[in-house]
Amino acid sequence: MKFRWSSAAWSVAYLFLLLSLSTSLLIITTLFILIPPIVLGTTLGRKQFLASVLPVWVIVGLLSPINIWIAAYFMIPSLVMVRWYRRRSPAFSTIVAGACTILAQFVLLLFIGKVLFSFNLYTYVNDIMNEAIHMTVSPLGELGAGSSLFTDLGLNADSVDEFSARTVQILPMAMIVFSAVISVLTHSIVRPILGSMGYVAPRMRPAREWRLPKSLVWYYLIGFLLQMLSGGNDSSPMAMIAFNLLLLLQIGFMIQAIGFFFFIAHERGWNKTLPILLAIPIILLPPLRIIGIIDLVFPLREMVTKSRR
Incomplete structure (x- = not known):
């Protein structure tokens, strides 16, 4: 294994990233979760790649089983971008391939949730909004404020419903932008890393x-x-x-x-x-x-x- 020490380091980094998905760092971690498997997949052969990733998944599965599903979800766009890097494809096409894969997975999950589990996105967003308001009002109510404060701010059932509808309406653009941001950020970090390891990756x-x-x-x-x-x-x-x-x-x-x-x-x-x-x-x-x-x-x-x- 040509890069055994660096591969071990990236495996450890991948482990910490997956474990951090259970913490408040979830949003930040998600932005960088594609990087370790892409670096490992591009610089190693298939057997070496599996030898570096599978032990990480086993440890994560024992400590936080739900994170395995997240790891599997983001492994798919990682492998897609690995394929493009191995083919020395232009940077733009690599970024588009990664972003489109992430976006397609978002759409597929929503479709499966709707068809198989009758998942209603509007209801879900509305419930989260009402729960957030309730959690805020409860401690304020003990201080004599609470609902009156939200009434003064114009927050009522109708405004919550309107905000939920707006959130659902903007969801397609949000998914596209989120997919593009992850793909662009990943390429911006991965390209110089691969260059330092002797692998030429086209720049934007x-x-x-x-x-x-x-x-x-x-x-x-x-x-x-x-x-x-x-x-x-x-x-x-x-x-x-x-x-x-x-x-x-x-x-x-x-x-x-x-x-x-x-x-x-x-x-x-x-x-x-x-x-x-x-x-x-x-x-x-x-x-x-x-x-x-x-x-x-x-x-x-x-x-x-x-x-x-």
Whole structure:
């Protein structure tokens, strides 16, 4: 085994990550849970990989059996990305493969829960909200506050129902963004690690080369029309599709605008921190996404290149 010491270290790291799923670090741990199996799977053969992972699963199964299911769930996208790394695929396709796998698993779980267990996501979210309010009101009630405080804040049964409906409506976009964040973060950490171990993994294209297809502008118009045709009925499937489509495209336009600033900085020879500073208002002030739309529709980058000449 060529990397026996580093493999042992990554196995131990994987063990601690899986065990931490039972703690309050769950959300943070989930963001990094793909990294150890990807590093092990890319640098080791199949038998060596199993020899490194199976003992970890046995220990976790004895100490926290439920975490085995989580480990198995995230092992699937890990193996998908391992396959792409072994094939020396472009970074973007590797990231997309990992994100799509995670997203497909989310959808499959919701489908299985709905069909086999009659799982109702709206009811589940609503129950969590009511339980959270109850847990907060109970200790406050002993102090003479409680329900009056929530009434003053406008929190009642109707507002809880509305918030639950909004949460369910935004779920598709949340799943896509969460899947993309895990995949991008994993690649950003795994690529230099694999490089230090002698495995070449393609890097992402620099931010100045980030360009989205112009057809996204038409999709944005379609989403806007769908939103108008829904007639303000937020609970309709059409409204949910339009709402999530527009949100995702708006994030895309922000990315396009950020890429445009990095392009200008590169062409003009500006300090590398300047486009980062310019990206902050793009994120904080959503209307500035119009810069990304203009960059898609008009040849702004070609104009910048010509003016430099």
